[in-house]
Amino acid sequence: MxxxxxxxxxxxxxxxxxxxxxxxxxxxxxxxxxxxxxxxxxxxxxxxxxxxxxxxxxxxFAPSQATAAPRKPRNNKLENQSFVISDDQVIWVKGRSVSSHRESGDTIYKYDELPKKYKDSAAELVKAG
Structure with a gap:
């Protein structure tokens, strides 16, 4: 919401x-x-x-329309993103979910640390946003 x-x-x-x-x-x-x-x-x-x-x-003194500027889209740099591998699928984890995955014992990978076979699908996930 x-x-x-x-x-x-x-x-x-x-x-x-x-x-x-x-x-x-x-x-x-x-x-x-x-x-x-x-x-x-x-x-x-x-x-x-x-x-x-x-x-x-x-x-x-008070505008009749909300004055909040639209949020600028994030520029997700691939090398800064975190991923986990689950059921032989790469999952892009963002924000607080990184800590949740770490606490549950999942291995967190940065893009450069990912096994080669997962890099293409990880790049597609980040590109799609």
Missing amino acids: ADFKTVLLNKAALKEALSSLKVGDAIKAHENLTECMSALKLPSDDLLKMMSEQGLSIED
């Missing part, structure tokens, strides 16, 4: 997440949202009035 704050700030993503809930979960979500609305730090009516008198609005 996407980052929670990102979902809250993106109306379409929030609608999609809420519409996928089953009835019981939807009721609980509604209760939770209703109860938590007071936690939002919203400007008071007095502040809004003073701002409008000065020709300002909330939109001047």
Whole structure:
């Protein structure tokens, strides 16, 4: 699931997440949202009035669209990647799964350490992303 704050700030993503809930979960979500609305730090009516008198609005301070820039695709350098061999198949392991495989006793190979017969399929895995 996407980052929670990102979902809250993106109306379409929030609608999609809420519409996928089953009835019981939807009721609980509604209760939770209703109860938590007071936690939002919203400007008071007095502040809004003073701002409008000065020709300002909330939109001047908070964009109506989420401003997060799209994430740049990773440039996976083949020689820096880790792999395990399971059932005579090479598996590309990334991030925290490297530690999990190591803790479970799997042998972790860097690309240069892989047996020759697995190098082509490892390169294809990394190329495919």
